[in-house]
Each structure stands twice: as structure tokens, then as C-alpha cells.
Amino acid sequence: MTEDAPQAVPPSQAMWLAGAKRLGSSVLPFVVVILLWQFASLFFPRFLFPSLIDVFWRCLEIFADGSMFADVLATILRILAGLAGAFIVGGVLALLMVRSRAVDNFLSPILSLFQGIPALSWVVFAIIWFHGVEFRIFFIMVMTTLPAFTFQVLGALRAMSRDLMEMVFSFRPTRIKLFRVMIAPAILPDILTAWKVNLGNASRVVVVAELVGATGGVGYQLLQQQQLFDMAGALAWTLQLVFFVLIVQGALTLIENTVFRYRAVSERAI
Amino acid sequence: MSEAATAEKAAIHLEKVSKVFGKPGTAAAYRAVDGLDLDVRPGQMLALLGKTGCGKSTIFNMIAGLTEPTSGTVRVEGRDPFADFDSFRGKLAIVFQNDRLLPWRSAIQNVELGLEMLERPAAERRATAQLWLTKLGLGGHEHDYPHALSGGMRQRVSIARAFATNANILLCDEPFSALDESTAGRLRAEFVRLVKENGKTAVFITHSISEALEIGDRIVVLKRPAMIAYDVSFDADTGQAERELIRSRIGEVLAV
Numbered sequence: 082m083t084e085d086a087p088q089a090v091p092p093s094q095a096m097w098l099a100g101a102k103r104l105g106s107s108v109l110p111f112v113v114v115i116l117l118w119q120f121a122s123l124f125f126p127r128f129l130f131p132s133l134i135d136v137f138w139r140c141l142e143i144f145a146d147g148s149m150f151a152d153v154l155a156t157i158l159r160i161l162a163g164l165a166g167a168f169i170v171g172g173v174l175a176l177l178m179v180r181s182r183a184v185d186n187f188l189s190p191i192l193s194l195f196q197g198i199p200a201l202s203w204v205v206f207a208i209i210w211f212h213g214v215e216f217r218i219f220f221i222m223v224m225t226t227l228p229a230f231t232f233q234v235l236g237a238l239r240a241m242s243r244d245l246m247e248m249v250f251s252f253r254p255t256r257i258k259l260f261r262v263m264i265a266p267a268i269l270p271d272i273l274t275a276w277k278v279n280l281g282n283a284s285r286v287v288v289v290a291e292l293v294g295a296t297g298g299v300g301y302q303l304l305q306q307q308q309l310f311d312m313a314g315a316l317a318w319t320l321q322l323v324f325f326v327l328i329v330q331g332a333l334t335l336i337e338n339t340v341f342r343y344r345a346v347s348e349r350a351i
Numbered sequence: 352m353s354e355a356a357t358a359e360k361a362a363i364h365l366e367k368v369s370k371v372f373g374k375p376g377t378a379a380a381y382r383a384v385d386g387l388d389l390d391v392r393p394g395q396m397l398a399l400l401g402k403t404g405c406g407k408s409t410i411f412n413m414i415a416g417l418t419e420p421t422s423g424t425v426r427v428e429g430r431d432p433f434a435d436f437d438s439f440r441g442k443l444a445i446v447f448q449n450d451r452l453l454p455w456r457s458a459i460q461n462v463e464l465g466l467e468m469l470e471r472p473a474a475e476r477r478a479t480a481q482l483w484l485t486k487l488g489l490g491g492h493e494h495d496y497p498h499a500l501s502g503g504m505r506q507r508v509s510i511a512r513a514f515a516t517n518a519n520i521l522l523c524d525e526p527f528s529a530l531d532e533s534t535a536g537r538l539r540a541e542f543v544r545l546v547k548e549n550g551k552t553a554v555f556i557t558h559s560i561s562e563a564l565e566i567g568d569r570i571v572v573l574k575r576p577a578m579i580a581y582d583v584s585f586d587a588d589t590g591q592a593e594r595e596l597i598r599s600r601i602g603e604v605l606a607v
Contacts, residue, residue: 248451251415252468252516253440262464266455343455345498 131313139317156299163222171230179238196228221290237271362552363391368423383409398567405575444518446526450505452497459493465516483511503534521553
């Protein structure tokens, strides 16, 4: 009796299949959501569930129209500026806290307190305290993401291997070299994760800030759509932010895959 | 000879060195080293032997300049390794108990680490690192990351990293204790050859009598709190019978 040997798949075909499987699994959830929405649009009024074809054309309109796309860019710049500001201030605070227990004891409760303040409260405070629209939004973005950045960088600094630190110290590095060869690479994974997490938070907060206090940007445009009862417009403007978050998340993942290729990968998943 | 002259002549000089962890005079204070006097002459390979917790690592850290003595004097090539920390850049290299390779650097980048601190040009760094990796049998693994290397290979990279800076003084903290006996034996032999060839002064911490006899040309046995219980020097001409006597004497000292 002879047994049928399993048919060997050529390597190139196997790679193509694996790639298609990966692509399929990442696209499938979006396809399901799109189909459900489109299905709902057949049974509900347009102002509740507009056809995604309408939404698509509205998205293209935003991309094509210079003044509308400027609103998208303004929001993106506000998010990035706010995150960069919070990251720099948070990084400095974390360094001070890791160096001094007194500073840590002083700042930790304040940052925890800030974490408990809702984003909308910061919006109100900013409107009362400051005049400039851009500064108000920058302030709101920094205050809402600062505690998370600080605690995440602090955690990363504290989690650095003492053994590796001692090893590097044994070569008597200058402060700059110590930062470059040890501290920066050791905390980079946590910093990228912090950016990913805070990016999502920031994109939600910026809309609230613009909704109340700005004369331009995605939040302002969403307010206009609400007043016009235009769901297709509201969706199209929302999607601009979603696209931005997805693109930046993708870029950060790409950086992770390139920079952290040194990591060992277990064949058994968690 | 005056004490100052002795300190100057010795590569490593410890005089009445004590180290107390915790607040001295309180119940929580722990005296790890108590009034230790020790000189290591240039080119000597000293094996510091003792049971776990006898203060070997504390002495090691004080010589490395990573820990400050509570009292007494530590001098390495005439200078205080803790106070003059930066002046020892490139003068002192350490092989640790575990390899302590930076996981984000390849083998050759890890070996280059000390040379980067010395601001050597990139081409020179690369050539020196390549040379040491080849000497230690790691040719072909230069661009492997630590996770892709075996324990023995990683420890060889860490030895190459220590030798690459061409430091006069090598401090080794049980560098082969985590390896299997066959790999450890091979690396030990390579290590002794490299130290002798390059004329280094080495302090080698171990808790194995056999390893101390194989590595050192002098063995100092420590008892808690780190004080010298036995100090013996020997050389390549020392016969097997005499070595066995030393071994049994060390065994007796450690058993007390």
C-alpha cells in the first residue's frame, strides 16, 4: 500500500499565500464594518446612515479642496505639536523624577491629579485663562497627554536593566554617550508604545478642543456638519482623522519592525 | 619600602578598606569588607576565592570604581577608581558573571562599545572588534544579535569586548560560572592565554578551587566579612603535588 505524500507548495507560492492571508486578515474587519454600514443605509434615512459612496465623494472633496484640506492639516499639526510638547516636558519631568526621590514624591501626586481632570475641563480652563486659539489648543493637548507620557517614560527609565547600566558605566561613558548607547535604545520601545497610545487620545481630545474654541480644523468642521444635520459630511471629516491616526500608527509599527529586529521571537505565542 | 611607594608600585592597592552597607552603627548595617589590605602587582593574575556572601563582589565593585569604600584607600595604578572615575576610561575592563551584551547591538557592535567611549575612529573600531571576535573563534557571527548566539558565544563576545579596549587591568567576576564545564574549560584556557600574551593584570573572582588553581598565579582566600584567610602564590613550574597541597589547604580554610 502506498501513502499519498502531501503536495509540497513551492516557496514563492507559499510566500504569496502567506502575504495574501496577512493582508486578508487585516482588511477583513474593515470590509465587514463597511458592508454593515452600507446595508444599514438601504433601510435608514440618509441623515442617519448615508451611503458610503456619498461619504467617499465627500472625502475626495475634502482632499481636493485646498481650504478644506488646510483644516485637516491644521488639526494634524495641532495633534503633533501637542504630543511633541507633552513628550518633551514629560521626558524632562521623568528624568528629574528618576534622579530624585523628592522630585518624584512631589510631582507624582500632581500628575495623578491632572490625570483625573477630564479633557473638557481643560478646554474650559484654557478658554478662561488664555486668549490665543492656537495656544489654547496646544495647552489642552499638552495637559491631557502629559501625565501619560511622563509616567510611561518614567516606567521605562526605571525598568532599565541595572546590570547593563553597570556594564556601560564600567567603560566610563560621558553623559551624552550613556544616553546614546544605553538609555535611548533601552527606553525606545516604551516611547513608541506611549506615542501610539497617546496619538489615539490626542486625536479625540483635539476634536473636543476645536469644537469649542477654534475657527478651523476637523473639530470646527464637525460642528458645522452637526448644525447642517449632514451625516455624510460628519463621517467624511471624522475619517480624515481616522486616516491620519492609521497612517501614523502604521509608520510607528514600521519603525518598530525595523528598529527592534534584534528581538528574539518565540515560535510559541503568549 | 614606604606605603606610598608600595601603592605606586602595585597595580591595585587596597589599604584598611572597609565597606558597610546601611547606616553604620545601626542594627541594619552590614559590614561586607573589614579592614582589608591587598596589593596586586602588575602582570599578576590574582584569583579571589571565597564562599558566596564573603564580600568578593563588593571588593570587585570597589576596585572597578562602581562602589565607594566606607573607609580605607583603594588605588588602581595609583589613582582612586571611584573619585577619578572618568580617568580610568580605557584603563580598566570588566568581564561580568553574565555576558551583559546590549541586546540591540550585534556582536561586533557590542565589542566596539568600549572603543566608542575612547572616541576611536569608526574604521579602527571595526577592525579591532573584528580581530578580537576572530581570535575568540566568532568569525562569521559578527552581525548576529545576542539572542541568536549560544551562552558560550555570548560570553566570548563579552571577553572580546573587554580585551578590545586594550586596558591594562582586567576584572572578571565569575565569568564562566553560568556555562557548562566543557565550554567553561575551553574559554578559561583561552582567557589565560590571552591575559598572558597581552601582559594584563587580572583579578578573577571565583568560588571554585579548581578554577582558581587553573587561572591564577596567586590565590587569595577570603572569609566573611572579607578578610584574607589564606594567600598563596605559585607559577607554571609548580608541580602537581604542590598544587594538590594548595588545594587541600584552601579546602581546610574554607571549611572552617
